[in-house]
Amino acid sequence: MRSTFVVLVALALSVSAFPFTSPSAPHLSTSVARRQDNTTLAKLPQYDPNRKARAAAVAVRNEGFIYGPSLIGEAAFFPNGTLGNARTAHDMDVWTLDREMIDVFVAQDVQAVSAAIAANGGLKSLDDYAKVLYEGQWVNSNPRGTAPGIMTNYTQDLLFSMERLSQNPYSLRLLKRNEPLPFQVEESVTSKLAGTTLRDLQAGGKLFFVDYSWQSNLTKSTLEPLRYGAAVSAYFFLHPRTNDFLPLAIKTNTGADLIYTPLDSANDWLLAKMMFNVNDLFHGQMSHLVMTHDVTEAVHQAALHTLSEDHPIMLILERHMIQGYSSRIVGEWLCFNPGGHWDQLMLIDNIGCRDYVTDTWPTLGRYKANYLHTDFKARGLINEKGKYPFKAFPFWDDASEIHAGYKAFFKTFVDSYYPTEAYIIGDYELQNWFVEATKNAKSVNKETLVEVLTHFGFLVSVGHHALNGGDPVGSKATLPYHLPAIFAPPPDTKGVTDLLPFLPSVKQSIHYIGFIATFNRQFYEKDKRTLMNAYTDDPLLARLNDATKRGAQDFFTNMKALSDKIRARTFDSNGLSNGLPFVYRTLDPDFIPFISAV
Structure with a gap:
């Protein structure tokens, strides 16, 4: 069985766990089927002087990476085989290092917020949820705090x-x-x-x-x-x-x-919006699993079967897939296990989550149909020229700018390695990759390749972190407004006078926020693991040609300018920022990672 760019078959979920100290991870080998110390320049297979040895190495990879059963619903294959198991073990080891750091921060913050709630005598009003739970809290796990306006303006219809x-x-x-x-x-x-x-x-x-x-x-x-x-x-x-x-x-x-x-x-209208947000939270968290993790891992698995580790495209894919195969393991181990954190916190249980993945894979798993412009145009949010009918469309403005940055970089990359279409035809590894993924290599040309790579980079960064990652703890998953569930039955009639019974207890609130905080990777900025640095300072990328390196510098410059613009946002005289009653900063290229970090 094979994955496909039309209905891609891949894997994973970006869900983290929540004891505030990680359970002891099993011993995992760090051996992977990659030559980490190889400093030779990447090259297309037709120009490799050691073509037989290269083909033999690809054959070994193909034999060692086996398409195993899907995890978390029936959607995407999961890597098995000698090399597949080594790769997933390695990715789990890398994930564990990051996770241990954030767990320490969350544990410190839980102690602090618990003391603040006790000093307040509990959570006695909606304002307590917004202020006692957040003001001056979560400073270690979420040092940038909540998005300005999100806690003070949450009752506004415009928000x-x-x-x-x-x-x-x-x-x-x-x-x-x-x-x-x-x-x-x-x-x-x-x-x-x-x-x-x-x-x-x-x-x-x-x-x-x-x-x-x-x-x-x-x-x-x-x-x-x-x-x-x-x-x-x-x-x-x-x-x-x-x-x-x-x-x-x-x-x-x-x-x-x-x-x-x-x-x-x-009260009635605010409760209705809160019930909407329960559904919206589920949709955002679960749809991102299918359309980012599952899809990108399918593309990468097809590459593991067909592309040499010396192929320039493989270097790009590997850069974006650091710890990529940890996600579904983490999901099975700590989140979607029966009685796990999802079952403890959310409305829909782990079985419902798996059913959602299975049901939506045929649509959300499609590749070309879910290109940014194609998808948003199909839903009537933009027209043929990429223009929208709204006064402001903050997501589109930032996302399309990042998308354009990716496309410019990948056009430079593709043009430098494939000056003409003849180079595409001659690259039999590339042809095999498309056959592995789509069962059809006839459609591959320079333009198609640019689009495929652009969408891949966009999914692991913007597609993932627009819905998941470090943003929800400071915006789209904040209490009391963005609930994981309501804690009293929906009313049979209108006329609700007290909203507190619908809100989570102190214990549930702390558990929920701490769980969401474990998605954050605030140390990535210092470590230069953010989107802005996707193509800088990496030994693998040093193996790429000079034109690509110049394109990488242009990408960095463009993303740095967007980051500076986002960080300068504030409220205007009408109390709005980019048409919003809160500051939208989700897609800051120096905040979101260039990988689907869990």
């Missing part, structure tokens, strides 16, 4: 709606003009909120939709404390007069199946 255009844009889509409306909202409500009807908003290309109703079919955790939730669907719209992007309605799709709108009481 809720604009999170769809920043924190998680992957579930939002434009409702097409001729499709049936998913649910109805009273015309008097839409008239007050939008000055028009749902149908008119839809006809004008101004009605957007997020559907999480499918989550009702996934199994829920039964561990104590009992957790609850909805399976919401929601409308967002562009206001016909102001063009502001705003929420319109949230439908629970469970229990009494209520429809909430901003015209409801403050």
Whole structure:
């Protein structure tokens, strides 16, 4: 069986664990099938003077890396065989070094925040959740703190709606003009909120939709404390007069199946948004597993079977796959094990997570269809020219700039090694890689190769860390607003007067934040393991040609400029930053890693 760029078959999950000290890892050999000390320049196989020896080495790799059964759902193969087992053991050893560091930081922070909560007499209000749990806390594991505005403005509707255009844009889509409306909202409500009807908003290309109703079919955790939730669907719209992007309605799709709108009481509407965030958190964390870890590991596994370790493309892939095969092992070992941290904290249990992976692999596992521009255009968020209809689209602005940086680098790289298409045709290892991955090498040309490599680099960095990594602990997974579950059943009627019963206990809150904090790798900036440094200061990359090295310097310069721009962001006179009531800094190239770090 083989992986594929169309429906890629790969692996992994970016989920960390949470005892605050790592369990003793099994003894793992650090032996890998790579010549770490090789300083010879990389070259295409047709120009290698030792072609027979090179082919023999590739054959050994092909025999030693076996496609094993998928982990965490039926999606992607996992490396087995002599070399596959050595590689995964090595990656776990590398992961353990990083994880031991962050565990120490989290343990220190848990002690400090526990003392602060005790001194406060517990968590007695929503403000306590926002202030006592966070202000001056988590300074070791999350030294940059929470995103400015995220804790003070979380009740604003603009924050809720604009999170769809920043924190998680992957579930939002434009409702097409001729499709049936998913649910109805009273015309008097839409008239007050939008000055028009749902149908008119839809006809004008101004009605957007997020559907999480499918989550009702996934199994829920039964561990104590009992957790609850909805399976919401929601409308967002562009206001016909102001063009502001705003929420319109949230439908629970469970229990009494209520429809909430901003015209409801403050408590009812805030609870509805919190229930939405429970579903959104699940979607962000689980979809990132499929569309980043699984996909990139599939591409890399195909390369392990076909590309020499002296191939320039292999050097690039290896750079981005440092500790890459640790993720699903960590997921099976500490997160999605029965009764593990996911079962203890979240609404949907480990079985539901595995079912989600299996169900979504045929779509989220597609390669070309999920290119940045292709995906966002298909969902109506940009047009053919890459322009968006919103006043601001913070995710797109930063992500597309990074994407352009990758594309420029890889164009330089491909042009330098493949001056003409004849070089592509002559590279039989490259041809074999595409056959291994797609069963078809006829489509490979210079343009295709640039796109494939660009998407690969984008997925392991932006695709992964837009949803996971170190950002959630300071933004998209912050209490009291971004909940892993609600802790009382969804109401049968409107008129909630107290939101505290829906919030996690002190113990659950600390567990949740600590768990999310273990994803962070704040020391990567000092260690130069951030996206900005993806192609600098590495012995493997020193083996690449001079043109690629110049392209790498240009990439660094461009990413440094974007990082400086993001770090300079602040609020304007209207209390907004890039159209948001909080400072969006998720995709800072000197914060996010160039690998899918777990």
